[in-house]
Amino acid sequence: MKLIDSSTEHKILEAAKTEFLEFGLYGARMQNIANRAGINKALLHYYFRNKEKLFDKVFESALERYFSNMDIMSDDRLDFKERVHGLADRFLDFLNEYPQMALFLIKEVSANQILFxxxxxxxLRGNKTLLSALLDAQQKGVVSLENPMVFFVxxxxxxxxPFVAKPLFTVIAERNETSWNSDSLTELRASIHSFIDHQLNLA
Amino acid sequence: MKLIDSSTEHKILEAAKTEFLEFGLYGARMQNIANRAGINKALLHYYFRNKEKLFDKVFESALERYFSNMDIMSDDRLDFKERVHGLADRFLDFLNEYPQMALFLIKEVSANQILFxxxxxxxLRGNKTLLSALLDAQQKGVVSLENPMVFFVxxxxxxxxPFVAKPLFTVIAERNETSWNSDSLTELRASIHSFIDHQLNLA
DNA sequence: GTCTATAACTCGATAGAC
DNA sequence: GTCTATCGAGTTATAGAC
Structure with missing residues (x-):
């Protein structure tokens, strides 16, 4: 693990991330990535050999960031229900910060399931995920869900x-003289917490 | 409205639908469409002039099929709650039959919001949609939702x-020695109906 | 390491014979 | 209407100078 990336390599990765997140593997252009990074195309190949390898690096770091949200499922200071509430908040914050991330991951996972x-x-080696924690809690009687997999989904x-389909919701909201904005998001968050409480308290 | 499409035109549209649904506008290849239809590339241009116009036809018929599910919101034989339940069922059935449709529409709407x-x-001219029906019912006091837009979303x-992210859920389920299959879908459906009841009965 | 120039290739589109 | 052959734009990838 290098502590300091060579500046050029780092600039390329940042530029590639922006481009790939917006346009996906096939829509992205090596020329655009070079422009964004302030270098020329040949250097991209010098550092990363080809487009797919560069994409791989970006995809991997996106996945890593996504799954890092799961940390909270192993937080000893919180009881089980607090962890679930906390994870929902983390996801909402994460997607609010990187709104293109959800669609990006879905598109590329669908296109290349094996790589995924x-x-x-x-x-994930060793780490608790939401689903494994749910199955675990269910088995130990901490919660009593109708079906943990369905609750998870x-x-x-x-x-x-809501982030994946934001363009669609925005258009539909406007057609009906209402809106889908950051206030709506606050209310969505509250409603999701009610849902969690309601489901986890059926015991 | 023609009653019988010329056979070639129809074959092209079917082939194009398959190809575009899988790969999207930019990922799709005219050569593949020609192969699927059992003809050659030149004929595609003879019938549809260019790739975008062919795509447009496919996209339009997909949208039409998608929104046709909204009919039920104007069905006089049903009361309001029955309509909402019915619409959820229709959506689930529709996406179960055409699982790629959800991701396709989302991708293309995101890529070209104006066309959408x-x-x-x-x-939609004149027709009731779920959101407009919800806002209407709320205003008339038929239901009392915290926030109709949030419930809609x-x-x-x-x-x-669940259909958009099916590959992701399948992989995660398998990692946890459970599964995400047609039985799960039945249980998801039941849980969605509970959610609707719970939300619409808060009045 | 970084650049310019260009090779190699993919793909949508068109010309023109039948 | 349908085909073969080919053009030309756009892109990834590489050769080779500095």
């Missing part, structure tokens, strides 16, 4: 899809 | 994202 499986294993869906 | 706005107006998210 490999990388997930790399990122619903929760992730409510946290993620 | 035009086409939405074309598809949550409901659509729970119905749609």
């Amino acid at each position: 499986i490999e990388k997930v294993d790399k990122n 619903q929760l992730i869906s409510m946290c993620t899809y | 706005i035009e086409k939405v107006d074309k598809n 949550q409901l659509i998210s729970m119905c749609t994202y």
Whole structure:
């Protein structure tokens, strides 16, 4: 693990991240990445050999950032329900900061499922994820859910899809003389917390 | 409105639909579409002039199919709550039949929001949509929601994202020795109906 | 390491025969 | 209407000078 990236390499990765997040693997242009980084195309190949390898690096770091939110599921200072609430908040904050991230990950995971499986294993070895924590808590009687997998899917869906489909929701809201903005997001967050409480208290 | 498409034109549209749904506007290849249709590239241009015009036709018919699910919001035989339940079922059935449709629409709407706005107006003139029906019902006191827009977003998210992110959920489920299959979908459906009941009965 | 110049290739589109 | 052949724009990738 290098502590300081060579400045050029770092600039390229930042530029590539911006470009790939916006346009995806096939839509992105090596020329644009070079321009953003303030260098020329040949250097991209000097540092990363080809487009796919460069993309891989970006994809990997995006996945890493995404899964780093799961840390909270192992936080000893919190009880189980607090962890679930905390994770929902983390996801919402994360996607609010990087709104393109959700669609990017979904698009590329769908396009290349095998690459994704490999990388997930790399990122998650040993760490608790939401689903494994839910199954665990269910088995130990900490919570009593109808179906942990369904709860998991619903929760992730409510946290993620609003960002994935933001353009669609914005248009539909405007057509109906209402809006989908940061205030709505605050209210969505509150409603998601109610949902969690309601589901986890069915015990 | 032609009753019988010339066979070639119809074959091209079917082939284009398959290709565009899988790869999107930029990922799709005219050569692949020609191969699927059993003809050659030149004929694609003879019938549809260029790639974008062909895509437009496919996109438009996908949108039309998607919004046709909204019919139920104007069904006089049902009361308001039945309509909402019915619409959720329709969406789940629709996406179960065309699982790639959700991601396709999202990708292309995000990539070309303006085209989408035009086409939405074309598809929706006069018809009730879920959101407009919710706002209406709220105003008339038929239901009493905390925030109709938030409920709308949550409901659509729970119905749609499980299909958008199916590859992701499948992988994560397998990692945890459980599964995400058609049985899970039945249980998801039940849970969504509970959610609707719970939200609409807060009055 | 960084640059310029260009090779090699992909792909949408068109010309023109049948 | 349908085909073969080919053009030309746009892109990734490489050769080679500095």
